[in-house]
Amino acid sequence: MLASNVDRWLWWDWIGRNTDLIWSSLREHVILTVAAVGIGLVIALPLGVAANRWRVLYAPIIGVTGVLFTIPSLAAFAFLLPYTGLTRTTALIPLVSYTLLILVRNIVAGLDAVPAEIKDAADGMGFSRARRLVRIELPLALPTIIAGIRIATVTIVGLAAVAGLLAIPSLGNLIYVGQNRPIRTAVTVGIALSIALAVTADLLLLGVQRLLTPWSRVRRERGS
């Protein structure tokens, strides 16, 4: 009877007895995702603004972040294990580095798309370079930047699960535990929660985008 229970894809009893483990895995996964995208944004924003302003910087920045993006997550976590051990830091360093390519590219694409007439108008109104960037260019680039944040977030939710394979706490760790013990239900819960988390985060960010850029909605309602 016990054998049949561990074989079940959904064993409610196990879920009931392990809510603490499930909650802590989910919480850790959320923390990893939010921290990775947040730190990534703090690094990517100045890089993107610089690459938009000084074109020569674009190729080297994209080159370096592209190389970082190419290194498989399992290898990246493994590199850090001897130095930072089974900590959040081990998971965070690669996750942050994966967000950079996506974020920088979208920030630059967003800033590039700001029409020259609008920038000229801002200059004519006496805006300083910095004020023009903060008040005019970044808000207009916001939809593209948030699109980048959404792609980065969904990607990081998936990659943070891989950290669980090395026993770093995350939803991936549930899948790892479920595979090893074996308890199929743990696998199901881990997978279902990470997909649910990715979809929820994506929808939340879509909502944020709509709230922050009301003008794009007005334009659409006018049917242009």
Next chain:
Amino acid sequence: MNLIQEVLDWFGDADNWSGRRGVWHQLREHVRMSGVATLAACALALPPAVWLGHKRRFGSVAVNVSNVGRAIPSFAILVIGNEQFGLLEYPVIGSFTTFLALVALAVPPLVTNAYVAVAEVPDDLRDAARGMGMSEGEILRRVELPVAAPLLMAGVRTAAVQVVATATIAAFVGADGLGRFIIDGRAVNDQAEIFAGALLVALLSLLTEGGLALVQSAVTPRGLREADVPTGAEAAALAVAPVPTPDGRGSP
């Protein structure tokens, strides 16, 4: 003894290179399963995606496929496949579970990039081709595909790099490949083996990325060489960003 010395010793030990568990065997396996899966995914995904791009229909489906793919943790498919198919093996493709998981991962970026690449070919070009009396098939073969080639190849590159990365994780469900060194090293807490494995995997990924970047520039028509073709590991991210979907989101 410090870690770097240990890793160098690991690479210096001939036993680690030869035999069923050696570097050469695992490298061959890694390349074989990645190559077979990527080719199969191309054969499966590219024809319909290119055709839909030519027709410019079902664009939101093509774009959203990629998003759903991104949301699924890469090894979830491996674990579920492993439960369903176990050690089922076939000639050429090897482990069915690994093959299925890798193909499933490669399809979304291929579909999205191929669709966007063909659908975004400027209307002027198509009209000019039509005006010259080309048939629909000729327009696709002689105008749309050459112009779409760089972005389409960027999708192949993204897919291949993802497949190589995920083939590493396949070691977790018992497959061979370079991931074995990381997983097995982790099991016995052998830092040198873990580090050596990670190094090999990272090198293979960078080689894949670099090699396919060369292919991408080789297939770019001469007239488009100067154009700003998206590069980098995930061209899909950029390809996806500017495509408006029916619900008005600027991106997927």
